[in-house]
Amino acid sequence: MIKKGTNDLILKVVFTDSDPAMANAISLEFPDTIHCLCIFHIDLNLKKNLRNKLKSDEFKAFREEFFHCRNTLISTLFENRWEHLKLKYPSAGNYIRKQLDPLKYKWAVCYTNNQFTAGANSIQRVESLNHKIHDCVRSNSSLLTLVKEIQYVLDKKSEYARVEEYKDQIPIVGLATIPKAYFKSIEKVVSEFLMPAMVFLVCKQMQECFYYDSFKMDVAIIDSIIQEQTNTDYNEGMREDNYEVVKVHLTDIISKIGLDQILEIWRLVISCGTKTHYVILLVDGSHCCTCNLLITHEYLCRHFYKILRCSTQAKWHIGFIASRWYKDDIIDGNNDIWQQSPITLCINSNQEQNNDQYSMYKFDYIKQIHGAEFYNQNLREINCT
Known part of the structure; x- marks a missing residue:
């Protein structure tokens, strides 16, 4: 039914419970689709299958350690903790080996944080409607x-x-006026290209950039910077549900982009707080951030907007925001978004913003993240009928 309704549109990510029949159907019908498991149902199954096998206090400790392990960002560290968990709770070993171990790539954060998910980790919205x-x-x-x-x-x-x-529609003064006051050229493009709901979310990121202090780091000491970020454990629920915590480790980012592609590294700390994020500017004009919003939600984060006002190397482009969030008339126009000129807000007296200056920027990393555009020609034709 889904394939017929979308004219064989390939689903990018699907969340379901751990029903084997559903998993089998997805693998057969959508072999290229990323299948993730609903963490809410995993938790329900833990309670259903292990609460009676483990004593009350032991089950509580197991559940806390499971989610601590599940929230781990570094895959090697996750695997070590996972093996330790299996050895520590032999009574739960059979369930872990048969039900959780084969599917860990579908629920562990270190394996799912490189996909577009719109921040979802469960199917509770659908369950709520049901x-x-x-x-x-x-x-x-x-x-x-x-x-x-x-x-x-x-x-x-x-x-x-x-x-x-x-x-x-109510005129207000305050944070809501920040996009027009400090990001005027960007706000104009955003309002032209994006759906109203997305304009609100993107402008919200612009507003929140003023909550942070930024510090330029020396790329030469990248190893010590990574070492500082080693302690990224999170034990207070689901990592994705906490707006401020790190969602991807610097080690993973650098392993994907390569040290030779790094132009600048910026450290951001929320004012009067301790939560830290890093923004990396790349030589091709792209960037990445440890909040991972660019990947999981496919639009730009508040941390980047802060750096956009601090660094002459930071570039903003409407192509950084995935076409899934564009207005229908923009998509139907079938224009090459990458022909648009990038925008720089922080310009030295020796710099001028012109098209020749930006011809060198290919934004290959951003294009790689977005991959094939979700709103393809087949779906456009369906939408027009």
Whole structure:
């Protein structure tokens, strides 16, 4: 049904529970699709299958160590902790080896943090909708009752959207004025290209960039910088759900891009806080950040907007934001986005912004991240019919 409705559009990432039949269907129908497991259902299954095998305190300790292991950013460290966990809890060993071990590439952060996920780690939104419908629909309910309930849910969503639209029309002074005041040229392009909901999210990142202090680091001491970031453990829930913690380790970033591609490294610390992130500027005009927003959400983060105002080497381009977030008329225009000129906000007196200066920037790393555009020609034709 999905393939028919999208004219064989390849799904990029799919989240499901650990149902073997579903996993088998995905591997057969969408062999190139990344299949991730819902962490909410993994937790439910831990409670269902191991709570009786382990004592109460032992199960609590096991669950904490499992999620500590699951949140590990470095794959080698994850594997060491995972082996230690299996040895420490022999009573859970059979379940771990049969149910969790073969699927660890689908739920461990170190293996899933290089994919677009829009910040998702579970299917709870769908489960929530199913729960609402299940509560009001019985075995003797009519189809009309089901339609009315679904329509009620849709009406509530529509009402929320209207309220948000009204709020956006109210003149306000404060953070909301930052994009026009400090990122005027970028805000103009963003408003032209992106869907309204995405304009709000992108401008929110611009606003929040002023919460951070930035420090330029010496690329020559990259090893010591990596060493400083070694302690990235997170034990307070799901790593993806915490807005401020590191989502990808510097070691992984550098292993993918190569040391020779690094132009500048910037350290960012939230004002009056201790949370630290790093932004790396690349020689091809691209960049990457340890918050990983560019990969998981496919738009630019607050840390980069801070550096954009500090470094003459930082470049902004509308192509950094994936085309999935563009307006329909922009997509239907079928224009080459990369023909747009990049924007620099921090310019020395000896610099001028011109097209010749930017002809050297290929943005290969960004193009590699986005891969094949999700809104392809087949889907455009379907959308127009």
